[in-house]
Structure formats: C-alpha cells, structure tokens
Amino acid sequence: METPWWADDERLLAALGQARRAADEVPPEFVSAAKVAFLWRDVEAELAALVYDSALDRELVAVTRGGQRVLIFRSGTDTIEAEVGPETLLGQLLPPRPGTAERQLATGEAETTPIDEAGCFVFSSAPSGTFRIRCRSQEGVVRTPWVTGGPR
Known part of the structure; x- marks a missing residue:
C-alpha cells in the first residue's frame, strides 16, 4: 500500500x-x-452635500481669525456637523445614534473613532489637507464629499 x-x-x-x-x-x-x-464597497453610502462652511461666511470670517471651522453636510434626513479646530475634529451625526466615524485623508490614511449615543465623535488630531468623513450606523452609511483645509 x-x-x-x-x-x-x-x-x-x-x-x-x-x-x-x-x-x-x-x-x-x-x-x-x-x-x-x-x-x-461604499456604493451604498449616501453622499452628504456641504450646506454650510464657516470659511465662506463673509460676516463670520470678518469677525473671527484662526478659530474653529464649522462644516455642515446633509443627505436626506441625515446631517453631519463638524468643527475643525487647530488640534481636533469634533463631529455629530444627526439624528443621534451610535456607530463608527472614519476620517479619510486624500493621502489614503484613515482614522476611525466611535460615535456615541448622542451621535458625537472626536478625532484627536485636526486634518491637514483634503479629507472626508464617513459615518456608519445600523441605519446605513453617510459620507461627506472631499473638503480641503483645516481650521479657518
């Protein structure tokens, strides 16, 4: 055998x-x-449109220098609010729900952080250059378009 x-x-x-x-x-x-x-892989993600950028608000730009930059994105019933500061990126997914937020840089780097029950998330460093935010929850995925720049 x-x-x-x-x-x-x-x-x-x-x-x-x-x-x-x-x-x-x-x-x-x-x-x-x-x-x-x-x-x-992200084809199911809803693309949220930029509806407000404090860097483009002439009245606000004339009054402030070097502070937080506020960005608001909307897609259907979802809203992503983001404050880009010199050291952090704070955000909130509305309506509030837990999940995961990912900040993607144009260089290919990505950082993930949890979204709490209030819909809030924090990235410990401010983005430099072009970035976008992707929020995933049980209800689905919402992604912002690419945005250039940090705080203004």
Missing part, C-alpha cells in the same frame, strides 16, 4: 511549496476584479 502524500514529509513539503507558488501567481483579471470590488 502506497503512503498518502500528506504522510510523506517530502511530498507534503512539495505540495505546500506548489500551493504557495500558486498563491503568489494571482491572475491579472483577479487583481482587476478585486480593485473594482474594493471601489464599490
């Missing part, structure tokens, strides 16, 4: 090596399909 391949160390190592090499040789069409699937 012949010894099964998994009981023979030499044959087992050869089979494992072959499997390892096969895993390294991912067909280009698989890579392409994976990239497309990755891009569509």
Whole structure:
C-alpha cells in the first residue's frame, strides 16, 4: 500500500511549496476584479452635500481669525456637523445614534473613532489637507464629499 502524500514529509513539503507558488501567481483579471470590488464597497453610502462652511461666511470670517471651522453636510434626513479646530475634529451625526466615524485623508490614511449615543465623535488630531468623513450606523452609511483645509 502506497503512503498518502500528506504522510510523506517530502511530498507534503512539495505540495505546500506548489500551493504557495500558486498563491503568489494571482491572475491579472483577479487583481482587476478585486480593485473594482474594493471601489464599490461604499456604493451604498449616501453622499452628504456641504450646506454650510464657516470659511465662506463673509460676516463670520470678518469677525473671527484662526478659530474653529464649522462644516455642515446633509443627505436626506441625515446631517453631519463638524468643527475643525487647530488640534481636533469634533463631529455629530444627526439624528443621534451610535456607530463608527472614519476620517479619510486624500493621502489614503484613515482614522476611525466611535460615535456615541448622542451621535458625537472626536478625532484627536485636526486634518491637514483634503479629507472626508464617513459615518456608519445600523441605519446605513453617510459620507461627506472631499473638503480641503483645516481650521479657518
């Protein structure tokens, strides 16, 4: 009776090596399909429109210098309010509900923080450059468009 391949160390190592090499040789069409699937992972997210930016409020800009920048985004019944300061980004998802907030930078970096029962979230550092906020709760996903800049 012949010894099964998994009981023979030499044959087992050869089979494992072959499997390892096969895993390294991912067909280009698989890579392409994976990239497309990755891009569509957020297709269910509602895009919230920027409805207020304190940096564009002429009356407010004339009175304040270097303080918080207030941004308000709306999508259907959802609102994301954000205050960008010199050191933090504070936000609130309305109507209030718990979940997860993610701040994505144009560089590809992302930071995640919890959204509490009041809909509030805090990122410990202010974004520099272009960023967007993505809020996920049991009700769904709401994402802001890309916004440039920090506090004004």
